[in-house]
Amino acid sequence: MNQITPVLLSGGSGTRLWPVSRKSFPKQFAPLIGERTLFQASALRLSGPRYGAPVVMTNADFRFIVTEQLAEVALDPAAILIEPAGRNTAPAVLAAALYLAQTDPDAVMLVAPSDHVVPDAEAFGRAVDQGLPLARAGRIVTFGIQPTRAETGYGWLEVEGDATDGPAPLRRFVEKPDADRAQAMLADGRFLWNAGIFLFSAATMIAAFRAHAPEFVDPVQAALDQARPDLGFLRLAPEPWNGLPDLSIDYAVMEKSDALSVVRFADHWSDLGGWDAIWRENQIGAPAPDGVVTDARSTAIDCRDVLLRSEHDDMQVVGIGLSNVMVVATNDAVLVADMDRAQDVKQAVAALKSKGARQAETFRRDHRPWGWFETLVMADRFQVKRIVVHPGAALSLQSHVHRSEHWIVVSGTARVTVDDTVTLVTENQSIYVPLGAVHRMENPGKVPMVLIEVQTGVYLGEDDIIRYEDVYSRT
Structure with missing residues (x-):
């Protein structure tokens, strides 16, 4: 029996969980519940005998975070597709379907956000098993959560008949209701919370787009046809992608289709949609x-x-x-x-x-493919950072127009290039990088390397970087 391919959507920003979730490092990559991140927990939930290796849809800023977090839980993705720009879930789902259809049009996909909490993975797996025959028969299966309160922060699903003993047809989607409407739906018994998780074959979803949202098909196909492999990622082409409408899969396809079924999930679930x-x-x-x-x-x-x-x-x-x-x-x-x-x-x-506050979207800690840095002090003409470089990682070969830098290693060993000179700098040693010097920092060791960087100059922005070489293909 062919395995189900999980498709993890991991490009969202999660503003309702600010200040822990921000655009630069959103909630799916944070350990909000337990020690694992929500992304890791989602990937692990959709692993095992039922499932094949996951396809991950994300953006360029998060691509190395995705690979790092998957490696930490010993999961190897089938593919990581890089969206050139955020266009909501409709084009992301279609891109994944077209990608899988290249090798198997009948591939069954389980599309799921990567920021949900489902403690009982096996119970959810049994719900997937209920929907699988319908997905293989050409239906689009959605998962409805048995409601426990009159929730106004979720969309709802109205079921045709009884979904307590297996899949049932979906009558309609209901937008996020007011409190009175939510209370009425809770009492009615025919309504479930919309989990935003879908099961279908690649061919079924492509046909649904052709029928209900044809304006997406050619541009997304072009973005895939012109995609560029990059360090194990697949970068979708920006030109056809950037003109796509910003639309969710619910609005583009699901609310228009008459081929939807609902599987009721009565165990615990949360989308962690707020601090409540x-x-x-x-x-x-x-x-x-x-x-x-x-x-x-x-x-x-x-x-x-x-x-x-x-x-x-x-x-x-x-x-x-x-x-x-x-x-x-x-x-x-x-x-x-x-x-x-x-x-x-x-x-x-x-x-x-x-009001231009940095805290709206970014943290003091900035994650990079080689590790991370954190601003400790920022003043008019100087800045102090703590920099952590992963074992074997290297910053780009670069220079600056407006600043010089002093590096002090406090843990590990750094291999430092300054123009034509290469030096090993160990704990309690320092080195000076003059303004305009072509330089690089590497960690040749087996443990993280930590240093303190003091920048001085008239301009200290992160865009004052001229890159000459970069192992991470950043432009």
Whole structure:
């Protein structure tokens, strides 16, 4: 029996979980629940005998994060397709279908976001088993979650008949409702939450696009035909892709198709669509006393129904006499909000973005294919960074027009090129890179290399880089 190919969608930004989730490093790559990231947990959930190697849809900024996180859980992807620009889920799903159809038009795909929580992977696998015969017969199968509350943050599905004993036809999609409508649907019994997870064959989905959203087919096919292999990734061509509409798969195809079936999933599921969901997840199985959810760096005094969370070792969060409040702190931003306003956190991101605040989209820590750096001090004419380089990794051969750099190695060994001179710099040693010098830093060792960089100059932006060689093919 042919295995199901998981297609993991991992290009979203997750603004409702700001300040932990930001455009530069969104929620799917963070360990919000447990020690593994949501992306890793999703990939592991869709692995095993039922499934083949996954196809991952992501963007250029996240491509090395994807490979690094898959390697950490010993999973090897079938392909990683790089979207030139975010155009929502419709073109991403079609690109994956066209890619798989090149070798097997009957390939069965399970398309899933990479930021959901499903603790019982085997229970979800049994739900997939229920939908598989229908997918092979040309149906599009969606998964509906048995609702437990009148949720206004989810779309809903109205089932034709009874979905309690196996798949049932889908009558219609329902947009995110107001509170009264959600309560009525919860009481009705024929409505399920829309999980946004779909099972179908590649040929079925391509035919559905031709019937309901034909404007996508030729541009996405062209983007795939003109795709360029790059270090194990497949970069879809930007010219045909960038003109595509920004549309979800639900609007483009699903709401127009009459070939949809629903499989009911009654076990626990969450899309972690806000900090209220994180609060609920931390009470599964063992409700917190008085509804107080804290981490090791947070303290609650005389509080009730609160979430207090700190993401930084040097940041202690203390709440006194709070009720129905969430407080989330990082090393550069603090969110304080009423728990009932969890869906409005995205408004904070928009407000910060409009005033030009860096915290709207980026962190102090910037992830790169060779490791990461973190800005420790930023002043008018100097900047101090901590830089961590993975074993065997190397920064690009580069120069700067506006700044010079001083490097002090604090852990490991660096191989440093400055113009024609190559030097090994070990712990407690330093080296100076003059303005305009062509230079490179490498880690030749087997442990991470850590150094402190002091930049001085009239301009310290990350765009003051002229690259001459780069093992990661960055432009």
